[in-house]
Amino acid sequence: MTDKAATSKGASNRRIDHFFSLPGARADRWRALHASARDWARRGRSDRAGVRALFDALGSYEGFFAYPGNKLLSSLRERIDGDQAEAAAALAQRISEAILTKSYKADATDWQSAEAAAEATPDLNTPTMARGMGRRPYFEMLVVAPGASTRGDSIIEQVRRLRRPEDAFIYEAVPVSSFEEAICAVILNPTIAAVTLYEGFFHEAQGEAPVLRDFLASAGYDAAHIAGDDLPLSLADVLKRIRPELDLYMLSDRHVEHIAGDPRAAGIRRVLYSVEELLELHLCVLEGISDRFRTPFFDNLKKYAMRPISTFHALPIARGKSVFKSDWIRDMGEFYGLNIFLAESSATTGGLDSLLEPTGNIKEAQEMAARAFGCDHVFFVTNGTSTSNKMVHQALVAPGDIVLLDRNCHKSHHYGLVLAGGQPLYIEAFPMTEYSMYGAVPLASIKKALLDLKAEGRLDRAKMVDLTNCTFDGHIYNTRRVMEECLAIKPDLIFLWDEAWFGFARWSPFLRPRTAMGAAEAIEKWMDDPASVEAYEAQQKELGKNPSAAKLLETRLIPDPRKIRLRVYQTNSTHKSMSSLRQGSMLLVKDIDFAGVEAQFHEAVFTHASTSPNQQLIASLDVARRQMELEGYGLVANAIEIALDIRKEVNAHPIISKYFKVLGADQMIPAEYRQTGFTDFLTPGVDWEDQVRSMHEDEFCLDPTRMTLVCGTAGFDGTQFKKMMADEYDIQFNKTSRNSVLLQSNINNTRSDVANLIRVLLEICNKIERELARGGENGRAAFAARVKSLMEDVPDLPNFSHFHEAYRWDAGKKTSEGDMRSAFYSAYYPEGCEYLPLDSPDVDQRLKKGPEMISANFVIPYPPGFPIMVPGQVITKETIDFMRKLDVKEIHGFERAKGLKLIRPDHAKDHVRK
Incomplete structure (x- = not known):
């Protein structure tokens, strides 16, 4: 076109x-x-x-x-x-x-x-499945060469002639002749796994150009935006930015030694002399795919399972004899199959390795995962990301250190600080009261907390900023901007990004810049650019010697690249978005100072990791990395397509849209945090240029794969609707709120899943309409009242109040951090605690006249799933009103029969930290 x-x-x-x-x-x-x-x-x-x-x-x-x-x-x-x-x-x-x-x-x-x-x-030598050989994995190689439009068939045949029966993989060539076509190809074709670049190709497509040319310009991927006079090296750089997993090869008839030594060629796997035998290229391509295909631990586990081994260790289930010879549990073996038992062992020798102190194939598997995720180190964790988060806190936070923490983050972060003794300085996310949920923490709130600490002379105590990206409901931070502006205030801050739900984003060029590691990589490149120092000094000159806090809050701060100590940690629930077994997690590290904390980090691993980790979990983490490196790009693109399809079908359907809707970005993110004015993915007139600009510039974006489906307008609360869909229709959801449920598309979903969802929603809507028709005026009134109670009569969301003075032993006046650990353990003394029934008049009396009520533990209602009380927090009227209006059955840390568990104020004073 x-x-x-x-x-x-x-x-x-x-x-x-x-x-x-x-x-x-x-x-x-x-x-x-x-x-x-x-x-x-x-x-x-x-x-x-x-x-x-x-x-x-x-x-x-x-x-x-x-x-x-x-x-x-x-x-x-x-x-x-x-x-x-x-x-x-x-x-x-x-x-x-x-x-x-x-x-x-x-x-x-x-x-x-x-x-x-x-x-x-x-x-x-053809892509045929030969009998007895099994199917060879198939991929495609992009060939960017001059004249490919006219001699493409010749290039294809030339590549085919290189095939050999002993090749482990088989591939076809996709020839193009221009910079633009090459970029379009790697965006459109997820099967491309390798790219070969010849010299002499054109900047722009000749003749007809794809409709994606405008997209390339808006994303800065077109030839006009690419600096440098060496087009092949410039293209290599862009291709790596789009799909970093690709293997790149370059054939040149110039001085290949000089090209190979060019810093811009760092992303090219091999530079070859183009007049030499092409079999060398063929072998390099197969070796590159083999390198990604190899799964060190899984491969060795398969070999281990095939060996005749006698076990005299404490794992009776290993080898499966106790199962398959049993008259009573043989069905377990029949259900799972023999291999899972053959691959079980408590040994760390004989071809296996130790997760606690890996030196062999687990170590190698973790190094390959680090390469795949773009970080320096990866730790496999088999106890879930709850454990990964606690490991980071244990390793990096010392008693008395201040951690800026989103109050609505996963409970593992709060418990991690209790264990480590760090003091949480809670920063509030923007509320979404209508849907009984919180969004994400505005950057202004984070900066203000840091500037307040600085004003009180306690900025040195601030150790870490700990945030959830993306949130349960899909809010994505502008991670690079958050880190840069915080580093402008304190250059050695550590960042912990809980990306439990966002690990897949590494394989989307649209989402990757908003991941922790994607942003860290961009900051590293910026720091190496001499222009970064110039930008910093220019801003310092503009700000003056002693800029006010107000001025700093309204300025997009630039850090001093010469002082930055880039320390970024990312936890990743691999099992939540990739093909890993449940509880499979990875801990990603990009820390310039990791050598100084490595010993204590290993101590944290020893503290929290099981000494009997599940071999199958480790193997699944290894395999999940392999899959994402080889086909993750296409799988993630499909997950996004599935999600957009659901949004479109639900919101445009003439009947379903009367009772259900998927919330758009404009309903999930306040306008003040969407600086580009982006509304939603499917708003008429909004195109992918708007989305690209939003991803680059807006403070918050919405993960398209996470969909908040409002069900309150159909008369269902979230818990009720979730149960009905699971029990009656075999459709499972995850999170609920008072009037919504969360749908998540992932690499497992298909269009058949979408069709089934739409069919069921339509069936429910038709049932509602039949009941309304039969119920007459009274039925319609009752339905309207039910909808109003769910959608309008919603309780206000309580913010964190403050810690009781007994637990603010060295806190400043402007900030609200406290010694949560001391409060947590104060509750271990029964004589120092009391219970008050939630509806007791004593509660109202205490709110009015005192003494203050101090929470003895975490209180977490589901939904919304965040702690509305933490140990040592003073309970306010807003919190009590919220709890009294809650109609959920599951509230962790609260026993209705006993009431609120409180720390007696006199007991709290007796335990003030000296």
Whole structure:
């Protein structure tokens, strides 16, 4: 499609859902072509123009995929132009089915015309699944070379001739001839796993240009925005920014030694002399894929399971004899299969390794995970991210250190500070009272807390900023801006980003910059740029010698790159968004000063990690890394497409939208934090340029894969709706609020899941309408009252009040941190505690006249799932009002029969820290 044609299409072609659906909707476009060709064959020549129009539309994208290739496309074009309706329909059907089922990855006949396929003889060098060999994993290699548009078939055949039966993998070439086409190809085609760059290709696509040209410009990926006079090295840099997992190779007829030594070639796996034998390139490509495919621990565990081993250690279930020889639990073995027992052991030798002190294949697996996630170190954790968070606190926070903490974060952070003795300085997230949930913490609140500490001379006590990214409900921080502005105030701050729900984002070029490691990488590059010092000094000159706190709050602060100690930790619930078994977690480290804390970090591992870690969990973490490095990009793109599809189908359906809706970014994030004015993914007139700009600039964005479905307008509270969907329709959700449930798309979801969800929602809506029709005026009034109680009569969300003075032994006047650890253990003395029933008049009396009520423990209602009371906190009227209005059954830390557990004020004074 030409630029002019693309422009004439208007904003419809630039919609966000259209962009994210481009790879996934390819099969839909082919099915549409097949259906049109089939109708043409039935009705006659008059429908040929429509078939040709659909075929031409495919032409804008098919050059970025190896299959079906020029030969089949040319054959299909000839059949259409030659009025061979039945033959065109047959070929379109065969191609469509091959793309849908991905059979072309294993069956060579899919690549041939019907005539050639009938005459073909088996060849192990083709993508055929050979009997007895098993299917070889398939991938595609992008070849960026001058003249590829005219000699593409020659390049493809040249690559095919390099294949050997002993190759572990099989691949096809995708030739393009320009910078722009190369970028479009790696964005559109998730099957591309390697890229070979020849010198001499063009900046811009010649002739027809894809409709993505505008996107490339808005994202800064077009040739005009790329600095440098060496186009191949510039392209290599951009490709690594888009998809860092790709293996890049460069063939040159110049001084390859000089190119290989260029700092810009750091992302290129191998530089080869182009006139040498191409078999070397072929072997390099296979080696690169093999390097990612290898799973050190899982591979060794499989070998271990196949060995005849006699076990005399304390794990009777190992080898499965106690299971399979039993008359009573044999069904367990039949259910799980033999391998899981053969792969069990409590030994750390004989080909296995120790998770606590890895020196072999676990160590190697963790190093490969560090490469994949873009960090310096990775620790595998088999007790979930709750343990990962506690490890970070244990290792880095000492008693008395101040940690800036979102009060609404996961309880593991609060308990981590109790264990470590750190003092939480709670900073409040913006409230979403209508939906009984909190958002994320505004940057202004974080800066103010740091500046208040500085004004009181206690900034040196601030050790860490601890935030959740993304939040349970999908709020994503501008991680780079948060870290840069905080480092401008205190250059050695440690950052802990709890990305339990966001680990998958590493494999999305749109979301990666908002991850902890993505932002840390960007800050590192900025620090190495001499312009960073200039920018800092220019701002210092503008601010003057002693800028006021108000001035600093309203300024986007630039840190001094010469003083920054970049210390970033990210915890990642691998099991929540990747193919890991439950409780599989990774702890990611990019800390310039890690050598100084490594010993205490290992002590934290010893403290919290099990000495009997589950081997299958470790193996699943290893395998999850392999999958994401080799196909994560496509899987994440599909998850985003699924989520946008759900949003569109729910909110646009004439019946479902009357009772349910998925909240947009404009409803989840206040306008003041969406500086670009971005509204929502599917708002008419909003396109992917707006989304890209929002991701770069806005303080908060919304993770598209997390969808808040409002059910209160259908008369259901969140808990009730979640239970009904699970019990009656076998559809499971995760989090609930008073009037909503959270849907999450992930790499496991398919379009069939979407169809089932929409079918069930429509069934529920039809049932509601039938009941309203039967109930008459009284029924409608009762339904309206129920909706009003859920959607309007909602309790105000209580903010954190303050710690009791007994636990603020050295706190300042402007900040609210406290010694939560002392308060926590004060509650261990029964004589120092009391209980007050929630509805007791004594509670109201104490609120009015005192003495203050001091919480003895954490009180966490589900929903909303955050602690409304923490040990040592003074309980206020707002908190009591909120608890009295709650109609949830699950409140951790609160026994209704006994009431609120409080620390007696005189007991608190007796335990003041000296």
